[in-house]
Amino acid sequence: MRYALGGGFTAQEQQRRERVRLDAVERFERGDSNRMIAADLRVTVRSVERWRRAWREGRSPALESKGPQSPPRLSERHFAQLERELEKGPLAHGWEGQRWTLARIKTLIGRRFHVSCTVQGVWKLLRRNGWPCRQPIRRAIERDDGAVEVWKKQVWPQVKAWRRRSGPGWSSRTRPGCR
Secondary structure (H helix, E strand, O other): OOOOOOOOHHHHHHHHHHHHHHHHHHHHHHHHHHHHHHHHOOOOOOHHHHHHHEEEEEEOOHHOOOOOOOOOHHHHHHHHHHHHHHHHHOOHHOOOOOOOHHHHHHHHHHHHHOOOOOOHHHHHHHHHOOOOOOOOOOOOOOOOOHHHHHHHHHHHHOOOOOOOOOOOOOOOOOOOOOO
């Protein structure tokens, strides 16, 4: 079965979702209604209807996980090589700065392994292999705190939208005293 994220779940998440489907099978066999099953398992009625249809056609095996929908783009050996390349940093591969972006990793995969993938595919690949989405720990070396403070005090007040009065407004297009 396919889900909204296109099969980008971790192995634990896939097992959890399969347990939910198999719990639904037990409820089908008892004769519970779709609404009751959906409420108890915290899924949509539409999903339960789909599962019941598949269950009628193929019983329990029809709802068991069939694994990822497509084979991985990179083998485990290639992913280990990719990790070593990522550890070298973006500078070693010709990019300025010390941040890896998904677009840069996509380009690196294309150059190194001659494999084409999308930015979303890179995100799924990294997530499946246990790479978390991270923010930089430290601020950039190039950051100028003085310039930031000047911008906050001088530029931001001019850019910031004016606030409305706290009193009641007037719904007419004309002013109250102009009748």
